Amino acid sequence: MSQTVLPPLPEGPLSITILGAGAIGGAVAASLAEALLEKGPASGLASVSVVARGAHLAAIQSGGLRQITPARPEARALTVRAVEDPADLPPQDLVITALKGHQLPAMAGKIRGLLKPHTRVGSIVNGVPWWYPISDGAGGTRGAEEVDPGGVLWREVGAERAIGVIAFLSAFVAEPGLITVNNDGYYDIGRLPGQDRADVARLATIWENAGLKVQETQPYQNAIWTKLMGNAGMNSTCALAQATITEALADPALFRLALGIMTEVHQTGLAEGAVFPYGPEQRAKVARDTLNIRPSTLQDLEAGRPMEIDPIFAAAIAVARSHGIDCPNLELVTALLRSIDRNRFGNA
Known part of the structure; x- marks a missing residue:
């Protein structure tokens, strides 16, 4: 800084x-x-x-x-x-x-x-x-x-x-x-x-x-990584499934995918010194049971706009790699989302 x-x-x-x-x-x-x-x-x-x-x-x-x-x-x-x-x-x-x-x-x-x-x-x-x-x-x-x-x-x-x-x-x-x-x-x-x-x-x-x-959360990385844990897991899964959070996470396979992503982001946040109010599994279960909404990444996809891939997904991978943390689930959905935008816009 x-x-x-x-x-x-x-x-x-x-x-x-x-x-x-x-x-x-x-x-x-x-x-x-x-x-x-x-x-x-x-x-x-x-x-x-x-x-x-x-x-x-x-x-x-x-x-x-x-x-x-x-x-x-x-x-x-x-x-x-x-x-x-x-x-x-x-x-x-x-x-x-x-x-x-x-x-x-x-x-x-x-x-x-x-x-x-x-x-x-x-x-x-x-x-x-x-x-x-x-x-x-x-x-x-x-x-x-x-x-x-x-x-x-x-x-x-x-x-x-x-x-x-x-x-x-x-x-x-x-x-x-x-x-x-x-x-x-x-x-x-x-x-x-x-x-x-x-x-x-x-x-x-x-x-x-x-x-x-x-x-005013202190230290502020707690807020950043808590929000990102949910965004990365649910935004990607819902965009790929073209479904609301409740609809997507009701599928056991998609729930496991979202949970895998959230676990990787959780590990990265811990390495950054963040303290989380809840773990990935609790967050995923609460979202599945209560959030029948369309996340912003899905909204962008449906509206014909470029998806917000870099800040939510790719940058999280960069921070994870800086700590030597493997994130295969996050890398997979990032590649899939990039492919979707590349097919739509040609330069993703």
């Missing part, structure tokens, strides 16, 4: 941009915008901007960003500054990226243009984050090549700016400009041991002021 020390965040309300105002990013942006509207500077915010594209962007620009939640079934139109190109925005105090992991490297230069000397970057991703340090083989650390090819994000953005954000909720874009949140979930915000946590607390307070539920 870079030892660069950033200036502290300024006192007073902060400007914030959500880069990728789709399902999760849109849910965050709508909640922050509503807090700013209702509370003004007491929200901790000076402005809320979003970066979106296509029909979704046009709808936000013309009719505001709308959100439906379990607590509020009627949407409220919220005015935010919405642009397609981040270069149309001034530098920000906080940038929240809510793009798929494989989309981030191409945006490194655009993110760089939004940075002030003190800017922090909250990164909402599935899987291994781009800023997560692994050994570079020469006594230092770097991001996994699978999520930060060539180190472009470490170089252009800087891992020292990164704050981890893990979303434990389900949301989708119901129609352009409208976000529907399915459950009363939460966000786990944090940094790895040894890193300054003052800005983590600042971001958490802003989100809590907006009615977003926040958890």
Whole structure:
């Protein structure tokens, strides 16, 4: 991890941009915008901007960003500054990226243009984050090549700016400009041991002021690897079976496959110093019995989008290999998913 020390965040309300105002990013942006509207500077915010594209962007620009939640079934139109190109925005105090992991490297230069000397970057991703340090083989650390090819994000953005954000909720874009949140979930915000946590607390307070539920797991690798254990096992199995979690794991053979993957990720997390609240078998059984949902990887497959293979699967393999951990199940499903995307897009 870079030892660069950033200036502290300024006192007073902060400007914030959500880069990728789709399902999760849109849910965050709508909640922050509503807090700013209702509370003004007491929200901790000076402005809320979003970066979106296509029909979704046009709808936000013309009719505001709308959100439906379990607590509020009627949407409220919220005015935010919405642009397609981040270069149309001034530098920000906080940038929240809510793009798929494989989309981030191409945006490194655009993110760089939004940075002030003190800017922090909250990164909402599935899987291994781009800023997560692994050994570079020469006594230092770097991001996994699978999520930060060539180190472009470490170089252009800087891992020292990164704050981890893990979303434990389900949301989708119901129609352009409208976000529907399915459950009363939460966000786990944090940094790895040894890193300054003052800005983590600042971001958490802003989100809590907006009615977003926040958890601050310490040490943060516990949160990363607990989420990844479930994602890697269930997302891959469900995408290959084209079935919900309950449907896929009801098949004994698919249950064994998912459990094998989760066991490999669990072993990797333990090697990284993570402590898990439950083991792979308990997690798999609870998911089989309670989660009749379509994971994000399956949603991407069904929607004709590239699957999020590198951060959830390939980067986990890279971390496992750095510890000498064999992961044949994870390697198998990664190869199968890559083959599917290669047949769909030709370059996976």
